[in-house]
Amino acid sequence: MAHEETSGTDKGTGTAEAERAVAALRRAAAARPARYLPELAYALLEFGSLLAGDPDRHEESIGVLGEAAGIYRGPTGADTDLHLVGLAVALHRQALSLGVVGRREEARSVAREAVDLWRRIVERGLDGSRGELAAALVNFGNQLAETGHHHEALDRITEAVEIRRSLVDPVSGAGRGELASALGDLGVKLAEMGRQVEALDALRAAVGTYRASEAAGEREVGELGEHAAVAFAAARTLTGLGRTEEAGPYFAEVAALRAEMHAREPMAIAFLDRILDGHGYGVTREGRIAREEADPVDRVEQVNARALALADSGRVELAVETLDEALALGRAAAADRTRRSVVALARTLHHLGLVRAWAGRRAEALDAADEAVHLCRRHLVDAPDTFRPLLAEAADSLGSRLAVLGRHRDAVAPATEAVALYRQLAHADPATYDGELARALNNLGIRLTDSDRHVEALAVTEQAVDLHRSLHRRDPAPQLSGLVHALANLGLRLARLDRPDEAVRPTAEAVRLLRSPDRIHPSHDVAALAESLAWLAWYLGKQGHRSAARDTARAAEDLRRRAPKPGR
Numbered sequence: 001m002a003h004e005e006t007s008g009t010d011k012g013t014g015t016a017e018a019e020r021a022v023a024a025l026r027r028a029a030a031a032r033p034a035r036y037l038p039e040l041a042y043a044l045l046e047f048g049s050l051l052a053g054d055p056d057r058h059e060e061s062i063g064v065l066g067e068a069a070g071i072y073r074g075p076t077g078a079d080t081d082l083h084l085v086g087l088a089v090a091l092h093r094q095a096l097s098l099g100v101v102g103r104r105e106e107a108r109s110v111a112r113e114a115v116d117l118w119r120r121i122v123e124r125g126l127d128g129s130r131g132e133l134a135a136a137l138v139n140f141g142n143q144l145a146e147t148g149h150h151h152e153a154l155d156r157i158t159e160a161v162e163i164r165r166s167l168v169d170p171v172s173g174a175g176r177g178e179l180a181s182a183l184g185d186l187g188v189k190l191a192e193m194g195r196q197v198e199a200l201d202a203l204r205a206a207v208g209t210y211r212a213s214e215a216a217g218e219r220e221v222g223e224l225g226e227h228a229a230v231a232f233a234a235a236r237t238l239t240g241l242g243r244t245e246e247a248g249p250y251f252a253e254v255a256a257l258r259a260e261m262h263a264r265e266p267m268a269i270a271f272l273d274r275i276l277d278g279h280g281y282g283v284t285r286e287g288r289i290a291r292e293e294a295d296p297v298d299r300v301e302q303v304n305a306r307a308l309a310l311a312d313s314g315r316v317e318l319a320v321e322t323l324d325e326a327l328a329l330g331r332a333a334a335a336d337r338t339r340r341s342v343v344a345l346a347r348t349l350h351h352l353g354l355v356r357a358w359a360g361r362r363a364e365a366l367d368a369a370d371e372a373v374h375l376c377r378r379h380l381v382d383a384p385d386t387f388r389p390l391l392a393e394a395a396d397s398l399g400s401r402l403a404v405l406g407r408h409r410d411a412v413a414p415a416t417e418a419v420a421l422y423r424q425l426a427h428a429d430p431a432t433y434d435g436e437l438a439r440a441l442n443n444l445g446i447r448l449t450d451s452d453r454h455v456e457a458l459a460v461t462e463q464a465v466d467l468h469r470s471l472h473r474r475d476p477a478p479q480l481s482g483l484v485h486a487l488a489n490l491g492l493r494l495a496r497l498d499r500p501d502e503a504v505r506p507t508a509e510a511v512r513l514l515r516s517p518d519r520i521h522p523s524h525d526v527a528a529l530a531e532s533l534a535w536l537a538w539y540l541g542k543q544g545h546r547s548a549a550r551d552t553a554r555a556a557e558d559l560r561r562r563a564p565k566p567g568r
Contacts, residue, residue, distance in 0.1 A: 015054065018047040022064075037071055041086055044068035046223050049093055064433045065094035088117035092136050095143060104146045111140040115156070131178065134163040138185050148389065149432045150193050157186045173216045178222050180209035184230035191237055196309035197264060200241070203234035208251070221261055221268045228257035228272050232289070236279060240306045251289040257289060275551045296333035300326055300344045302353055323352040327368075339383055343390065346375045350394050353401060366401040373414065375396050389433075392421035399447055408450035415440070415447040419460075435482070438467040442486050448495065458493040465490050465506065486509045488532045494535065502545035508548055509535050511555045530559035 022043050029036040047066045051061035064271035072087035091114035098107035118133035137160035144153035164179040190196075210227040213219060220229075235250035254272075255555050276282060276289065280298055307322035309395045332347035356362075376391035394521035401417035403407075418440045426433035441464035448457035468483040487510035494503035510533070533556035541549030 003396060006537070015047070015050040018050050019044065022047045025365045037074065038082075041071040041090075044071070045086065045090055045093070048097075050099045052100075056296055057102045061097045062094055062103075062118070065090050069094065069376065071558075081121070081124060084121050084124075085126070088114050088132070088136070089277070090122060091117065092132075092139060095139055097256050098148065099139075102537055104143060107457070108143040108147050108149075111136065111143045115140045127382065130163055131175075131351075132169070133158040133183060134178070137163070138182055141185065141189065145189055145192060147431075150189065152431065154189050154193065157182065157189055161186050173212065176209050177219070177226075178214060181208045181226055182229070182517040183209060184226065184233065187230070187237075188233055188280055191233070191305070195312070196237055196241055198232065200237045203230060206230045207234055207253070221265045224261050224264075224281065225256050225268060225272050226255045228261070229275055230282075231257065231274065232272075232279075235289075241309050242306060243438050255283070255287050255289050258283070258289075295565075296329065297341050298342075300330045300348060303329060304344075304348055304497065307355065308351060311355050311358065315356060319355045320352070320359050323348065323355055327352055329420055339379070339386060340380055342375065342384060346390050346394070347370050348385075350397060352392070352442055353397055357401060357404065357515050362401070362404055362564060366398075366405060368400040369394065369401045389423055389425060390424060392418050392436070392440070395421065396443060399443060401478070403447060403450060406568060408447065411447045412444075412451055415444040418520060419444050434467060435471055435479070438464050438471060438482060438486070441467065442489060443484075444491055449493065454493065458490075459479050461490050461493045462487065480513060480516065484513050485529055487513070488529060488536065491536050492532060495539050497538075500540065500545065503536070504540060504545050504548050505538065507533070507552055511551050514558070526559050530556045 016375055018495035021039070025036055025040040025043050029040045029253070029452050044064050048061045048065035048068060051057040051064060069087055069090040072083050072090060086145040091110050091308045095107045095111035095114060096358060098104075098110060114136045115133070119135045121129045124137040141155075141160070143154065144150070150447035160181045161179070164175065164182045165216040168179055170247045183202050183206035187199045187206060189202075190199035190202055207230055208225070210230065212224070212228070231250045231253045235247040235254065236242070238250065245565040256354070258269055261272070271469075280295055281289055281291055303322060303326035307319045307326060308318075310322060311319035327345075328350045333341040334345040336343075346378075347373035349368045351369075353365045353372060356365035356368060372394040373391065376387045376394055380387045380391055396418035399411040399413075399418065402414070403412035418552035419437070422433055422437040422440045426437040441460050445461035445464060448454075448460060465483070465486045468479065470484045472479040472483045487506040491503045491510070494500075494506070518525055533552050537549045537553035539550060540546075
C-alpha cells in the first residue's frame with residue numbers, strides 16, 4: 001500500500017520524541033495504571049511502528065509492540081472495540097517485524113491471531129475494519145508462504161483480494177492501489193507454486209489496476225515502487241514462459257517508474273534495486289533493466305517453472321524436454337553440494353518423474369522418481385526440516401510409478417515410507433499436512449490392495465476416510481473430492497473382503513456427497529472414480545442391494561458424462 005515518505009532526520013527526531021513519551025508514560029502508569037495504561041499502550045504502538053521503520057531496530061520494535069499487545073490484553077475493558085483494535089494493530093505490526101528478522105514461525109502465529117481479531121472487529125461493523133482485515137490477511141499469507149504453507153497462503157491472499165476489490169470506489173477509484181498491491185501478492189504466490197499462467201493473469205491485473213490508479217492523479221513514491229515491483233514480476237514470469245517479446249514492455253515500464261522514483265526521492269529506489277539484484281537483474285547506463293549473470297540455482301528454478309507451465313497447458317512433451325534441460329543445469333549446480341542446490345536438483349527430479357509419467361514414459365519416470373527419493377534420503381539427517389517434506393512427496397510418487405509398471409509389492413515400501421513421513425509432518429503442523437497424510441494413506445491402501453494385503457488395506461483406508469471426514473468438516477468444498485474418493489475406496493476394500501452389507505454405507509455416503517452443490521471438478525480423476533462406482537454398483541446389485549446399486553450406477557454414469565474426453 002502507498003505510504004508517506006519521511007526523511008531520515010524526521011524519522012530520527014520522531015523516534016526520539018516517541019521514546020521519551022513512552023518513558024514518561026511508563027513512570028506515570030506505574031503509579032496510576034488505570035489512568036495512564038491506555039495512553040501508554042497507544043504511545044507504544046507509535047514508538048514500535050517508528051522503530052520498525054529503522055532496519056537496525058526491528059528487534060526492539062518486536063518487544064515494544066509486544067508490550068503494547070500485553071496492555072491491550074489486560075482485563076480492564078479487554079473486549080471493548082478500543083482494546084480489540086489496539087491489540088489487532090499491535091499484533092499485525094509485530095508479525096511484520098518478526099518476519100523481517102527471519103522469525104517466521106513466530107510471525108505466522110502472531111499474524112494468525114491478528115487476522116482472527118480483525119474478523120471479530122469486522123463482525124462488529126467498525127468503519128475501516130475490512131481494509132485492515134485485508135492487510136492482515138496479506139501479511140498472514142506471506143508468513144504462511146515463508147514457512148512452506150503455500151496452499152493456505154494462497155487462500156488467505158485470495159480472500160484479501162476479494163475484500164480489496166469490494167472496497168474500490170467505482171466513482172473516484174479510491175482503493176485501487178490497495179487492490180493492485182493484493183493482486184501483486186497473489187500473483188507472486190501463484191508463481192512460487194509453479195502456477196505460472198495463473199500468476200501471469202493476476203500480475204497483469206495488478207499492473208492494469210496500478211495504471212488506472214496512475215491515471216487518476218499523481219501517486220506517492222511508495223506506490224510507484226510497488227507498481228514497479230509487480231511489473232517486474234510480470235516481466236520475469238513472461239520470460240520464464242519463453243514469451244520474451246511480451247516481457248519487453250513490462251521491463252520498460254519498470255525502468256520508467258524507477259526513473260520517476262529517482263527524480264522525486266533518490267533514496268526510494270534502493271528497495272527496488274534490491275529486488276532486481278535478487279533476481280539477477282540490474283540497470284544499464286542507458287537506464288534499461290537487463291539480466292546480469294544468473295545464479296545457477298535461480299536458473300534451475302526458472303526452467304522448472306517454465307516446464308510446469310507447459311505441462312499445465314497440455315504441452316507435455318515440450319515440458320519433458322524443458323525439464324531435461326533443468327536436470328542438466330541442476331546436476332551442474334549441485335556439484336557445489338550446498339543445501340539450496342541439492343533441493344533444486346531433488347525438486348527437478350520429482351517434477352521430471354511426474355511429467356514423464358504424464359507423457360506415458362513410465363520407465364523413465366520411475367528412474368527420475370527413484371533418484372529423487374535416494375537424493376532426499378541422503379540429506380535427510382543433515383537437514384530434516386528441509387528434506388522431510390520433499391522425501392515424503394517423492395516416496396509417494398515413487399510408489400505410484402512402481403505400481404503403474406505392475407511392481408505392486410515393490411510399491412508398498414515407498415508408499416509406507418511416505419505415510420510415516422507425513423505422520424511426522426502432520427503431528428508438527430496439522431493445518432498444512434493433514435491433507436497430504438490423508439492422500440498418502442489412501443494411496444497406501446491402494447498399494448496394499450494391489451499386493452493382496454486386504455486386511456491391512458482396509459485398516460489404512462479407514463484411517464484415510466476418518467481424516468478426510470475431519471478435513472471436509474473444516475472446509476467442505478475443497479475437501480469434497482478427497483472424501484468421495486476415500487469413501488469409494490473403502491467400499492472397494494470391504495467388497496474385496498466379501499463384506500457387502502458393510503460396503504453399502506460408504507458407497508451410499510459417496511453417492512450422497514456427489515449430489516451436493518459442491519461438485520467435483522473434472523481435474524480430480526473423475527474417470528477413475530466413475531469406474532470404481534460402476535464396479536461397486538455391479539457388486540452391490542449382485543449381493544442383493546438393488547436400491548443402493550441403482551443409485552451408485554446413476555452416480556457413475558453422471559461422472560462419466562462429466563469426465564474430460566480424450567484429447568481435451
